[in-house]
Amino acid sequence: MTTEIDSSDFRVPEGRPVNLKKWPTLVEPVYKSKKTYAKQLEEHVEELNTLQRVHFASNRYAVLLIFQAMDAAGKDGAIRHVMSGVNPQGCQVFSFRHPSAIELDHDFLWRTTRSLPERGRIGIFNRSYYEEVLIVRVHPEILLGQRLPEGIIEEKATWQDRYRSIVDLENHLYRNGTRVIKFFLHLSKEEQRKRFLERIDDPDKNWKFSVADIEERKYWDQYMQAYEACLGATSTEQAPWYVVPADDKKNARLIVSRVVLDTFKALKMDYPETDAGRRTELLSIRDQLIEESPGSK
DSSP, X not given: OOOOOOGGGGBOOTTOOOOGGGSOSOOOOSOSSHHHHHHHHHHHHHXXXXXHHHHHHHOOOEEEEEEEESTTXXXXXXXXXXXXXXXXXXXXXXXXXXXOHHHHTSOTTHHHHTTOOOTTOEEEEESOGGGGGTHHHHSTHHHHTTOOOTTOOOHHHHHHHHHXXXXXXXXXXXXXXXXXXXXXXXXXXXXXXXXXXXXXXXXXXXXXXXHHHHHHHTTHHHHHHHHHHHHHHHOOSSSOEEEEEXXXXXXXXXXXXXXXXXXXXXXXXXXXXXXXXXXXXXXXXXXXXXXXXXGGO
């Protein structure tokens, strides 16, 4: 018997401080074996595919999934497995790395805002505008390279201002039909160490590892502090954060897919209804097509 997943167990309450030491990186698996994991994930993917078709046809909402995590937490794998059954025409994935010179000439939300999903589509951000209050906070020298006007940069005020800008954006998106779901894949430092070793020892995974990864690991505590501040300041009823235990990749994927499914179901979407005029038009076209058949002559 498999364990039911309750999305609310992983949701960060609005307006409360976050202590990541109290959020587990490993929980009791919601699957009993590799076989049951595969079956559960397949069921989730099939259900998501069905809901995505209704989402695309109804064209009323947009859905944005944001994934943030430390290196090797499994963002790429979660996206690949959970979204494997979704029609590519209805889904867009964007990965955000170091900003370009052009992007640095705009406000910190500009480059991601250009990639927001249209109604009827699912947008996925593999990293996002949240990098501007995470890596930039851990490495404040990056902020100096953003050529902001003198007098604007004040250590504490800068982050509070950016949190407010982010919350304002997400509230604006919510009011206009975009549902934003944010996942922090919560990986332990020890599990990251093991995965880094695996990437080094497996030639097929060498490409996943760089010297920069091990350098960023040295800032682990600073990153945890940045994530705690960020999650506490920007998890809202309209755009919640979910802290997903990520030491078990399979478990994390099932939790992510459950949260996504619950979000879609809450939208209560249906295929567009056909009114009387449209139905008459379709029946007329049907009659024409039947008359074209060889047996009608």
